[in-house]
Amino acid sequence: MESFIMSLVDVASRPGMISFATGLPDNSLFDVDGVAKAVAEVLREAGGAALQYDSATGFVPLRMRIADRCRKELGFSVGYENVILTNGSQECFDLLARMFLEPGDRMVVENPGYLGAIQSFSAYGPEIIGADVGPEGVDTGQLEAAVASGSKLFYSIPNHQNPSGGSYSDPVRTRVADIIRGSGCLMIEDDAYGELGFNGRAGRTMKSMAPEDVVLTGSFSKTISPGMRIGWMVVPEWMREQAGRSLEAASLQSGSFDQRIVDRFLADNDYDVYLQGLRKAYAAKKDFFLDAMEDELPDSVEWNDPQGGMFVWLKTPPGTDAMRVFDAALEDGLVVMPGRPFHVRGGENTLRLNYATPSEEQILSGMKILGKACRDALRYF
Ligand SMILES: Cc1ncc(COP(=O)(O)O)c(C=O)c1O
Structure with a gap:
């Protein structure tokens, strides 16, 4: 199914095509000058050492910064040794599956859930069980x-789930921590969008509530640059060595030059101020996108109002097939993401829309196409 998504990325890049399909940040929000300055400074200061191999688990100053942020913003204390830098947070899923799954083992994923991760786990042959996700988590x-x-x-x-855009309520967080604590089931808390809550973080981290039973994964992809491929996992002490060995076996290390660049960028810029700028810009885009939906889409479809992240979750009436909307929109030059592939079961009447990537002009034109596609495909509703 991932290849279907990659084929959408190809379709979306055709000239003239508008895309609400992928999960890319907005190019215009990357701090190109800030990164250029950080690159120059890293090379000037460290010279050839900046281009050398580094330790498997990553550049220590950056790991210390992340550990510091865990203490200040994420509600738990951890030594830098327990922060392991990876090739994007995507690599964490592969490493954790490699460490903990044998073919036929059971694992639980959210239904719907992030397809890229589920794909990664699937390679190890687990029996995947879906736990439904609703408005409370x-x-x-x-x-x-x-x-x-x-x-x-x-x-x-x-937080701000991909694909549905929702976050766990406080009671759900508390209950999940009670279920997981001491259960023998390791929870992976993917915090890819945690820093992009429009009103700050959506709730306490699960890692702070069940530190021995949760691995938190994070990433600079949605904030500084996905192209640099810097993610991390914060692991309990009992699996630290195994995680380091596993990473070394898989890829030796993640890109240490990029790690130094991000470390320099964070030293030279106030990350909180930077994030505040991103949150404001994405909140404004989301509002613009929702206004366009309100103007163009028929009453028969419904959607949520996400408080962070990059996605709106659209539902066509129960019993309808959103693929028909997908097909009709594609014919007129708009790519959207069908929701079905994100599900273990169900989801035929869902679509995921990305408001972060398209320009305002593309949002307006694309929404007209989507409105027409919904009216054509759902004529009897
Ligand atoms: C929820 C979620 N987790 C993880 C990732 C992987 O991101 P990266 O490997 O760039 O850190 C993505 C990418 O879109 C995502 O949406």
């Missing part, structure tokens, strides 16, 4: 049953 009854049935891993996105 994961269904804790379904999660509890899946954990009780011996699941080894639970993969989740408690």
